[in-house]
Amino acid sequence: MRPMADRLRPAALSDVIGQDHLLGPEGPLGAMLASGQLSSLILWGPPGVGKTTIARLLADATDLTFVQISAIFTGVADLKKVFEAARIRRTNGQGTLLFVDEIHRFNKAQQDGFLPYMEDGTILLVGATTENPSFELNSAVLSRSQVMVLERLTLASLELLAQRAEREAKHKLPLDGSARDALLEMADGDGRALLNLMEQVFSWPDTGKLTTEALTKRLTRRAAQYDKSGDAHYNLISALHKSVRGSDPDAALYWFARMLEGGEDPRFLARRITRMAVEDIGLADPQAQAHCVSAWETYERLGSPEGELALAQAVTYLALAPKSNSVYVAYKAARASAKKTGSEPPPKHILNAPTSMMKEQGYGAGYAYDHDAEDGFSGQNYFPDGMKRGVFYHPAERGFERELKKRLDFFVKLRAKRGES
Known part of the structure; x- marks a missing residue:
C-alpha cells in the first residue's frame, strides 16, 4: 500500500493546509494564478510543509508539464537532457514547469546554467530550498524569481491534517486528548512527519486509548530541525543573543537549550556568550566578561554534560546583568576618528626622548607628571596638536557605569579648571 503521506497528497491548491498566506485570494500565488501570470519561484521553507505538492499543483493549474529533479x-x-526535452516541448506548444528540489545544493556554475532557459521561456523554474535563498542562491537566479516563504505547520494546521488522515483511514487515533496533543508536538511543524507517525500508531494492535506516557514509550520524538551551518543555527543564536540583551533569563535559557538539543558545539556557545558580555554589558558589570571566561574554562575542564551547567549559569548572569554598549559605541567612534585623522602624530610633550637629538626636537618638553599634580590629574592634552578633542565615551546611567560617569564628570571639571588657570 502507498504511504499515507502519498495517499493524502492534495489534489488541488485549495486542499493545501497551512499556507493560506501564499495561496489565499490575497496571497501572492493566489493573485498570480488569478491573473494567469505565473513567474519563476523559489519556495523557501522547512521540510514537510508542501513545497513539492504546491509545485506539482501549480503545473496542473497552468497546464504546464511537470518535471521534477533533485x-x-x-x-x-542530466540537466542538458532536461533542458533539451523542455525545448522540444516548447516548439510543440507545451510549456514546462521544472521543479528543482534542494536547489541550493547546485553550485554557482550549475545555477547559472538555468538562466538562458528561464529568460527565453523554455522553462518556468520552481526551486525548493530549506536554506536562506539570499545566502545560497545566485543573485541572477533570485532576480528572475520571486521568493515565497512557506511556514512550518502550526498545531492547528497539524490537527486539520490529522483529521483528514483519520477520515482516509476510516477510524480515529487511539489516543486520549493529551496524547493526541503530544503526537502533534512530536511532528514539530512537519506534516509529512505527522502522517508517518500516525501511520505507525494506526498499525498498532487495538488496546484502547493510549496516554501520553504510553505513546512516548512507543514513539521517539522527531529530532528538532537544526543545521549547525545553516539557517537554524543563525536564527537561534540571534534569538539567544537578543533574549540576553532583553534581560529575559527564561527565554535565554530556552534558546540556549534548543541549540544544545540540536547538537550545537558548547564551545561555540561559550564564545558567543563571552561576546555578549563584551558587546551588551561591558563596563555596566565588569565581572560579566570574567564570569563568561570562567564558565568557558569550567566547560573545558568538565566537558559535557556537567560543564554545560556552567555555561547556563553564565547565560542567566548575563540576562540579569545591567546592560551597556557605551564602550562598544565609543570604540567604533574612536576607530572612525582614527581613520579620518590618518597619520597625525602625538603631541611632542607626551613622547619619550631617549636621545639628545630627540630632546633638541622638543620631545617630552613640558610634560606634566600626573602623580605630581593636584588630585593626581594634570589635565594636559593627549590628542594630536590641532585636532579637536574627541569625546567618544558616554557612560550609561546603569550598573557600575554610574560610578564611571561620576569619575568622568570629575575629570571634565578638573580639565576645565586647569584650562582656566
Missing part, C-alpha cells in the same frame, strides 16, 4: 542526484549531463 539537485542532489542531478549532474550537468
Whole structure:
C-alpha cells in the first residue's frame, strides 16, 4: 500500500493546509494564478510543509508539464537532457514547469546554467530550498524569481491534517486528548512527519486509548530541525543573543537549550556568550566578561554534560546583568576618528626622548607628571596638536557605569579648571 503521506497528497491548491498566506485570494500565488501570470519561484521553507505538492499543483493549474529533479542526484549531463526535452516541448506548444528540489545544493556554475532557459521561456523554474535563498542562491537566479516563504505547520494546521488522515483511514487515533496533543508536538511543524507517525500508531494492535506516557514509550520524538551551518543555527543564536540583551533569563535559557538539543558545539556557545558580555554589558558589570571566561574554562575542564551547567549559569548572569554598549559605541567612534585623522602624530610633550637629538626636537618638553599634580590629574592634552578633542565615551546611567560617569564628570571639571588657570 502507498504511504499515507502519498495517499493524502492534495489534489488541488485549495486542499493545501497551512499556507493560506501564499495561496489565499490575497496571497501572492493566489493573485498570480488569478491573473494567469505565473513567474519563476523559489519556495523557501522547512521540510514537510508542501513545497513539492504546491509545485506539482501549480503545473496542473497552468497546464504546464511537470518535471521534477533533485539537485542532489542531478549532474550537468542530466540537466542538458532536461533542458533539451523542455525545448522540444516548447516548439510543440507545451510549456514546462521544472521543479528543482534542494536547489541550493547546485553550485554557482550549475545555477547559472538555468538562466538562458528561464529568460527565453523554455522553462518556468520552481526551486525548493530549506536554506536562506539570499545566502545560497545566485543573485541572477533570485532576480528572475520571486521568493515565497512557506511556514512550518502550526498545531492547528497539524490537527486539520490529522483529521483528514483519520477520515482516509476510516477510524480515529487511539489516543486520549493529551496524547493526541503530544503526537502533534512530536511532528514539530512537519506534516509529512505527522502522517508517518500516525501511520505507525494506526498499525498498532487495538488496546484502547493510549496516554501520553504510553505513546512516548512507543514513539521517539522527531529530532528538532537544526543545521549547525545553516539557517537554524543563525536564527537561534540571534534569538539567544537578543533574549540576553532583553534581560529575559527564561527565554535565554530556552534558546540556549534548543541549540544544545540540536547538537550545537558548547564551545561555540561559550564564545558567543563571552561576546555578549563584551558587546551588551561591558563596563555596566565588569565581572560579566570574567564570569563568561570562567564558565568557558569550567566547560573545558568538565566537558559535557556537567560543564554545560556552567555555561547556563553564565547565560542567566548575563540576562540579569545591567546592560551597556557605551564602550562598544565609543570604540567604533574612536576607530572612525582614527581613520579620518590618518597619520597625525602625538603631541611632542607626551613622547619619550631617549636621545639628545630627540630632546633638541622638543620631545617630552613640558610634560606634566600626573602623580605630581593636584588630585593626581594634570589635565594636559593627549590628542594630536590641532585636532579637536574627541569625546567618544558616554557612560550609561546603569550598573557600575554610574560610578564611571561620576569619575568622568570629575575629570571634565578638573580639565576645565586647569584650562582656566
